[in-house]
Amino acid sequence: MVKSRKNWALIFIAPSLLYLALFQLYPVLYAVYISFHKYDLMSPPQFVGISNYIRLASDEQFLRSLWVTAFYVFWTIVPVIGLSFILGGLLSTLNRSRGVWRVLLYLPSILPFVSVALVWKIMFNQRGPINDALNTVGVASIPWLTNSAYAPWALIFMSWWHATSYYTIIFLAGFLTLPRDCFEAARLDGAGLLQTIRHITIPLMKPTIVLVVVLATVNGLKAFVFQQVLTDGGPANATQILTILIYKTAFSYLDMGRASTYSIVLFGGIMALGLIQIWLISGRRDA
Amino acid sequence: MRSLKARNWVFAASLAALGLSSSLANAVELKIWHHTYPPAEEFIKKKAAEYTKLHPDVTFQFQSDPHGDYEVKLLAAIAAGEAPDLINVLDYLYPKFVSKGILAEADLPAMGVKSNEELEALYSPGALKGLMIDNKIYGLPEELNTFALFMNKEHFAEAGIDITDKANWPKTWDDLFVLAKKVQKKDEAGNFERLGFNWVWGLDGFWYAMEYWPILNQYGCKVLDDAGKAAINSPECVAAFTDTWQRVVTDGIGGPDYATVNPVNALQDFSDGRQSMMMAGIWSPPLFGEDVKQNYVVAPIPQKDPANPKTLLYNYSMTVTAASKNQPEAWNFLRFLTSDGDGYLRNTGYVTGLKDWEKSDAAKDTIGAEIFADQLQYGSYYWRSLTWNEEGKAIKDAIEQFAQGTSVQEALDQAAKQIDFVRSQQ
Numbered sequence: 001m002v003k004s005r006k007n008w009a010l011i012f013i014a015p016s017l018l019y020l021a022l023f024q025l026y027p028v029l030y031a032v033y034i035s036f037h038k039y040d041l042m043s044p045p046q047f048v049g050i051s052n053y054i055r056l057a058s059d060e061q062f063l064r065s066l067w068v069t070a071f072y073v074f075w076t077i078v079p080v081i082g083l084s085f086i087l088g089g090l091l092s093t094l095n096r097s098r099g100v101w102r103v104l105l106y107l108p109s110i111l112p113f114v115s116v117a118l119v120w121k122i123m124f125n126q127r128g129p130i131n132d133a134l135n136t137v138g139v140a141s142i143p144w145l146t147n148s149a150y151a152p153w154a155l156i157f158m159s160w161w162h163a164t165s166y167y168t169i170i171f172l173a174g175f176l177t178l179p180r181d182c183f184e185a186a187r188l189d190g191a192g193l194l195q196t197i198r199h200i201t202i203p204l205m206k207p208t209i210v211l212v213v214v215l216a217t218v219n220g221l222k223a224f225v226f227q228q229v230l231t232d233g234g235p236a237n238a239t240q241i242l243t244i245l246i247y248k249t250a251f252s253y254l255d256m257g258r259a260s261t262y263s264i265v266l267f268g269g270i271m272a273l274g275l276i277q278i279w280l281i282s283g284r285r286d287a
Numbered sequence: 288m289r290s291l292k293a294r295n296w297v298f299a300a301s302l303a304a305l306g307l308s309s310s311l312a313n314a315v316e317l318k319i320w321h322h323t324y325p326p327a328e329e330f331i332k333k334k335a336a337e338y339t340k341l342h343p344d345v346t347f348q349f350q351s352d353p354h355g356d357y358e359v360k361l362l363a364a365i366a367a368g369e370a371p372d373l374i375n376v377l378d379y380l381y382p383k384f385v386s387k388g389i390l391a392e393a394d395l396p397a398m399g400v401k402s403n404e405e406l407e408a409l410y411s412p413g414a415l416k417g418l419m420i421d422n423k424i425y426g427l428p429e430e431l432n433t434f435a436l437f438m439n440k441e442h443f444a445e446a447g448i449d450i451t452d453k454a455n456w457p458k459t460w461d462d463l464f465v466l467a468k469k470v471q472k473k474d475e476a477g478n479f480e481r482l483g484f485n486w487v488w489g490l491d492g493f494w495y496a497m498e499y500w501p502i503l504n505q506y507g508c509k510v511l512d513d514a515g516k517a518a519i520n521s522p523e524c525v526a527a528f529t530d531t532w533q534r535v536v537t538d539g540i541g542g543p544d545y546a547t548v549n550p551v552n553a554l555q556d557f558s559d560g561r562q563s564m565m566m567a568g569i570w571s572p573p574l575f576g577e578d579v580k581q582n583y584v585v586a587p588i589p590q591k592d593p594a595n596p597k598t599l600l601y602n603y604s605m606t607v608t609a610a611s612k613n614q615p616e617a618w619n620f621l622r623f624l625t626s627d628g629d630g631y632l633r634n635t636g637y638v639t640g641l642k643d644w645e646k647s648d649a650a651k652d653t654i655g656a657e658i659f660a661d662q663l664q665y666g667s668y669y670w671r672s673l674t675w676n677e678e679g680k681a682i683k684d685a686i687e688q689f690a691q692g693t694s695v696q697e698a699l700d701q702a703a704k705q706i707d708f709v710r711s712q713q
Contacts, residue, residue, distance in 0.1 A: 041366035
């Protein structure tokens with residue numbers, strides 16, 4: 001009986017396993033394989049051992065991209081998590097109008113990435129509405145997308161708008177599941193707002209915070225469309241995050257070996273960061 | 288009698304089926320990929336329809352993408368075994384594409400010629416040179432081009448300069464920058480209302496190269512030395528970029544901060560009347576706004592030494608992929624398409640480079656055609672390299688760096704380092 005149930009279980013999960021193996025596991029393993037080869041898509045891969053990995057240390061484009069990626073991810077996730085947490089908390093206190101606010105806040109997340117990026121490209125244009133608004137208050141136009149000092153920030157500002165919408169909804173869901181009696185008990189014990197947040201809200205919200213931190217980091221590291229559409233990694237590589245470099249190396253320069261090596265590094269980085277974050281935020285403190 | 292009738296029916300049906308299957312067997316659908324340029328797209332579709340009328344078995348499928356994306360998608364499609372039959376390729380990519388076996392050698396009989404010489408004789412001198420590797424021809428010119436200086440007549444008239452008078456044309460880069468300052472317009476706060484001149488900014492490396500390549504030649508600057516090492520940081524190259532490209536920024540004439548970046552129309556500022564002078568090809572007028580369309584003058588590009596002019600020569604060609612299963616038909620269509628030089632020039636502004644194109648009626652009706660024809664003779668093709676894209680990108684990055692304050696020497700040193708790194712990977 002047990003054996004028969006196991007067989008049925010295997011039959012039911014087989015399509016999912018097959019899907020995962022074909023479309024998730026196989027590409028990852030193939031990328032690892034290609035990273036040890038020189039491969040231009042047109043001719044058969046040529047084994048080069050670990051030379052692609054050794055060259056990373058002297059590859060200035062890669063090192064620069066790593067820094068650009070780290071800068072972008074840090075300045076995207078830290079403010080976004082704070083802002084989303086506050087907005088999620090505030091939304092949870094609303095009753096009647098919560099639905100309307102929830103829809104409005106979630107709108108940026110459901111719009112197609114490319115359309116959103118094109119709209120922002122127009123907004124950041126030298127003669128776009130953002131500079132028009134600055135001009136009307138006496139501030140000179142800012143070369144948002146054509147200057148290395150401003151372009152990374154233009155993308156970061158845009159990502160705040162886009163990512164906050166998504167994580168606010170996750171935080172809101174977390175806030176709505178918190179037990180009310182803890183807060184009532186804290187209020188009766190005379191706890192202030194900051195004390196309540198520190199000792200009750202944050203510990204209770206820990207699973208949601210872990211989820212958001214990990215998701216935001218992974219999504220930040222995997223960002224591509226906004227950089228591709230708004231700046232294509234420029235000016236002077238100021239916004240060339242790792243994914244853009246991977247894309248160009250693979251499809252413009254036809255160097256799949258090098259591109260796969262970058263991808264494996266990015267993959268390893270995402271996995272390591274995710275595990276460290278989970279360990280730091282939940283595991284270590286629980287231990 | 289009845290059985291005879293039935294037999295006749297069966298025979299007729301068999302014949303019809305045979306005819307249908309033979310017609311299906313001969314049916315060819317040629318896939319054409321082209322970079323986005325609406326006038327060319329319309330013209331090629333029109334010619335394709337004409338070809339289908341002559342050869343009912345041949346039909347076409349057309350796809351276009353903006354320049355930068357186009358190459359990426361094309362390579363991805365070829366790698367995936369989905370190569371189109373006919374593609375639009377820039378001459379600097381020929382060494383790479385041929386070395387990877389992407390392009391098919393020209394099928395001379397399919398084009399109705401017997402030898403390379405016979406084909407070359409149909410074109411202006413040097414027109415096919417950029418499309419040849421080891422004396423084999425791999426494509427036909429769709430757009431044989433050089434760059435000239437476009438100037439807005441009305442803007443100059445406002446500044447009290449008759450730019451239709453050749454004596455007022457800028458001969459040197461200094462002349463150009465002096466004129467740019469005279470014709471530019473600023474508001475009371477000092478913001479540009481109109482630029483006198485600007486380079487292209489924020490586009491792909493090829494776009495930058497179209498503007499800096501003739502300048503590098505004028506200054507004796509080489510991207511690579513004879514040993515294949517980067518030479519872009521040589522004193523000649525530093526002087527070339529300092530005297531021209533950087534000066535536009537440091538003299539407050541233009542720069543990236545004032546440019547409208549539009550990959551589909553890289554000439555947006557001039558086209559919309561926000562810029563008085565620009566460097567561009569003969570193909571650019573169809574992109575101009577109505578106010579600018581009949582209101583411009585074409586002059587040769589400025590020179591370091593006007594007595595010894597050096598210009599750009601490039602070829603945005605049409606060619607057939609090695610993976611195409613319909614190569615003879617594709618080459619035949621290509622010859623049919625590109626032999627309509629007049630149609631191309633009138634409808635798209637492209638010069639197909641056929642011999643004596645400049646004497647055609649279409650050329651006579653094209654503003655500045657004689658300037659382009661004259662400038663082509665001083666042109667040279669880009670440097671040849673299997674890693675041109677990465678090298679072009681390194682130089683573009685250097686330009687964007689020194690435009691923001693990095694010294695030209697430092698920026699070009701970085702570019703040279705990057706070029707050598709890339710070449711060492713080969």
